[in-house]
Structures are given as structure tokens and as C-alpha cells.
Amino acid sequence: xxxxxxxxxxxxxxxxxxxxxxxxxxxxxxxxxxxxxxxxxxxxxxxxxxxxxxxxxxxxxxxxxxxxxxxxxxxxxxxxxxxxxxxxxxxxxxxxxxxxxxxxxxxxxxxxxxxxxxxxxxxxxxxxxxxxxxxxxxxxxxxxxxxxxxxxxxxxxxxxxxxxxxxxxxxxxxxxxxxxxxxxxxxxxxxxxxxxxxxxxxxxxxxxxxxxxxxxxxxxxxxxxxxxxxxxxxxxxxxxxxxxxxxxxxxxxxxxx
Numbered sequence: 001x002x003x004x005x006x007x008x009x010x011x012x013x014x015x016x017x018x019x020x021x022x023x024x025x026x027x028x029x030x031x032x033x034x035x036x037x038x039x040x041x042x043x044x045x046x047x048x049x050x051x052x053x054x055x056x057x058x059x060x061x062x063x064x065x066x067x068x069x070x071x072x073x074x075x076x077x078x079x080x081x082x083x084x085x086x087x088x089x090x091x092x093x094x095x096x097x098x099x100x101x102x103x104x105x106x107x108x109x110x111x112x113x114x115x116x117x118x119x120x121x122x123x124x125x126x127x128x129x130x131x132x133x134x135x136x137x138x139x140x141x142x143x144x145x146x147x148x149x150x151x152x153x154x155x156x157x158x159x160x161x162x163x164x165x166x167x168x169x170x171x172x173x174x175x176x177x178x179x180x181x182x183x184x185x186x187x188x189x190x191x192x193x194x195x196x197x198x199x200x201x202x203x204x205x206x207x208x209x210x211x212x213x214x215x216x217x218x219x220x221x222x223x224x225x226x227x228x229x230x231x232x233x234x235x236x237x238x239x240x241x242x243x244x245x246x247x248x249x250x251x252x253x254x255x256x257x
Contacts, residue, residue, distance in 0.1 A: 008085070010076050011244050013051070013058075015043050015066045017077075019086040023067065023094070024101040030186045031102060031160050037181050039064040040188040042091050045072030045237040046229050047168050052240065057169035060176035064189075067094070071212040072234065076241045080248075088212075091190045095163065096197070099129045106132045109157055109184060111150060112140035112165030113194040120198035135159070140166040147178055154183045162187040165194045 007014040018026060030038045041047075043066045051058040067089040068074070074084040099108070108125070110118050122134040135157055138150045154162065162184030164171045171189040179187050195201040203209070204217035219230045 008077050008081050009248070010043065010068075010073065010080065011048055011052070011240060012248070013043060013048070013061060013066060015068050015073065015077075015085075017068070017085050018089070020089070020097075023087065023089050024098055027098055027186060028102050031106060032185075037179070037184060038186050039175055039179060040067060040186060041065070041172050041175075042067050042069040042089070042189070042191070043073065044069040044090075045076075046233055048072075048076075048240070049233050049237055050169050054169055057173055060169070060172040063176055064172070067091075070215065072237055074212075075238065079241050080245050091188070091193050092196050092203070095188065095190055095193055096125075096128065099125065099132060103131070106160040107157065108132050108134045109137045109154055109159035109162040110134060110165075110194070111137045111154075111162065112171065112190075113198070113200075114141070115139045117194050117198045117200050118165070120200070121194040124197050124199070137162075147174070151178055151183065158182065159184045161185065163190045163193065164188070165190045165192065167191060 006017040008017050009015075016023075027040070041061055041064045043061065047061070047069075051061055068077070068085045068087075069090040070088065074088070077084050099106075110122055110125075112118060113121065118136050118139050122136050125132070125134045137153050137157065138146070142150055162179070164175055164187065166174060166189075168189070168191060171191070175187055175189055192201065196203055202221070204214040208214060208217055215230055215234075219226050
């Protein structure tokens with residue numbers, strides 16, 4: 001009998017609750033030959049704030065499988081359900097780990113970032129996991145008129161895994177509106193992953209990541225761009241979580257599939 005991951009209710013969104021190895025095995029199973037496709041996105045405090053005021057984006061998240069990203073999700077889970085998620089499945093760490101975990105060769109399509117960034121990300125992915133094939137479909141600046149070309153190239157390539165890095169909410173909405181079977185067995189919105197993998201944006205030191213303060217490093221690195229997300233966004237997210245806890249009866253439930 002097949003068992004499905006537990007889901008936790010975060011502001012009305014169902015976020016999968018899995019340990020690290022369980023999540024790797026779960027995604028690995030989705031990458032095996034089969035019919036249809038799975039769409040995976042990550043939920044963090046910033047995305048949850050965006051979803052609050054953007055119903056199109058909220059529907060895109062609701063129609064995908066959500067994985068918890070960052071300390072904000074742990075705090076929210078503790079407030080709403082009484083316990084944290086078993087693992088922080090942020091895409092920056094989880095996607096490279098998934099590529100290492102899957103030992104059979106995969107065809108991996110990359111969409112997003114600038115032309116130089118996505119090309120360098122593909123090169124570095126290849127260096128780290130040379131048994132996979134990484135194919136750049138497009139940078140992230142193709143616009144509405146370029147979607148047809150990108151989708152045709154995806155369909156021709158027939159990837160196992162498609163990584164879309166165009167930032168939120170654009171990537172999730174584009175995936176929801178355009179991705180179909182044949183565009184990837186597993187399709188994942190990965191945000192700034194290519195920036196990190198390419199070396200364009202540095203990661204926080206490991207010790208800072210281990211104490212869950214990578215967001216502070218990013219804020220210090222790009223204060224002009226990120227101050228609103230963290231200085232205003234984080235307290236706003238916690239306010240919404242506390243208000244939700246007082247008005248909702250949230251429990252863990254088995255995932256639908």
C-alpha cells in the first residue's frame with residue numbers, strides 16, 4: 001500500500017512535511033518513467049506574503065506540491081500545528097542534493113536567469129553530477145511572445161526534470177499556465193538557484209546557514225533590494241500566521257498524491 005507524505009496547513013496552503021531522505025526518495029520516484037507530470041514549488045515567508053494579495057499566484061501555488069523553505073515555515077508550523085517541519089527543503093540545497101541522490105542519468109532542462117548565469121549554472125551542475133545531461137532551454141527573458149518557442153524546445157527535448165528560475169511570482173504563474181505532460185516528469189520553480197550555482201551570488205557561510213540566518217546574510221549583501229522583503233515582510237508574515245492560528249483549526253492531513 002502506497003503511503004503519502006503528511007501535509008501541514010500554512011495560511012491555508014498545504015505544505016508537504018517530509019524528512020530530508022524521504023523527500024529525496026519521493027522526488028526520485030516522480031522522476032521515474034511514467035505518465036503525467038508533477039509540479040513542485042517552494043513556500044517561504046516572502047512567497048506567502050505575495051500569495052496573500054495575488055489570487056492568480058495563490059492558485060498557482062495551490063495547484064502544485066509545496067515544500068517548506070526557510071525558518072519562517074518552521075516558525076509558522078510551530079504556531080499553527082505545534083511542531084516544526086522535519087527538514088528545511090529549500091531549493092538551493094535540495095535541488096543539488098536531489099541530483100546527487102538520483103544515480104541513473106537524467107535529462108535536465110534549465111530555464112531562467114540571464115544568458116551567462118544559466119550557461120554557467122549548467123556547466124557547474126555538469127561538473128558536480130556529470131552522469132546527468134543539462135540542457136539550457138532559455139534564459140528567463142523570453143517574454144510572453146517567447147513562451148511558444150520555449151515550450152516547443154522543451155517538448156522536443158523531453159526532459160525528466162525541468163528547473164524554472166524566473167523568480168516569484170512569475171515562475172510559478174508561468175509554470176501553471178504553460179507546463180503540460182512532455183515538458184518534464186518533474187517541473188520545479190527554483191527561484192535564485194542558478195544565481196547561487198553559477199557563483200553570481202555568494203552563499204552565506206555554512207555556520208550562518210546552520211543557525212538559520214542565511215536571510216540576514218542576503219539582506220546585508222543586497223539591502224536596497226531585500227530590505228522590504230525581510231524588515232517589513234517577516235513581521236507581516238508572523239502577524240498573518242498568528243491571526244490565522246486564532247481563526248483556523250489546522251491539523252496535519254495525508255497528502256492527496
